[in-house]
Amino acid sequence: RQLLDTGDVALPASIQATLRPYQQRGYAWLYRNTRIGLGSVIADDMGLGKTLQVIATLQRLKDEGALVEAKVLVVVPTSLLTNWQKEIARFAPDLTVAVFHGALRELDTVRPDVLLTTYGVARAESAALKALRWHL
Secondary structure, eight states, X not given: XXXXXXXXXXXXXXXXXXXXXXXXXHHHHHHHHHXXXXXXXXXXXXXXXXXHHHHHHHHHHHHTTTTSSSBEEEEXXXXXXXXXXXXXXXXXXXXXXXEEOSXXXXXXXXXXXXXXXXXXHHHHTHHHHHTSOBOO
16 A cells, blocks of 8 residues: 555656646656665556656656756667657757667767656667666
């Protein structure tokens, strides 16, 4: 029961969206689990706002200074790379984002708050990605 009881967790002021009540609960649960070091899976159906809940959590972490030293790696199917990039720009323009995919991928440049990549690239570049410090 304690795992599900998150209490109220304020949405970051810079989030450009209004979350539905179930999205607010999902966001609060993700945020709380992240803060105590637990992994999480949101298994809602497609189109119910899972991406927005994650983006809100990432923005909250940035606002608290948690993404200064260690950044966030988001691994998605290739077909969703552009969607994630657009959703972050739309809902959390304060988050910096880059895509690590394609032939000219580099990790030596300035590190964004969020690095998006695919399963295949993460597998192929696992040594390089493991060498970096990640918050999530």
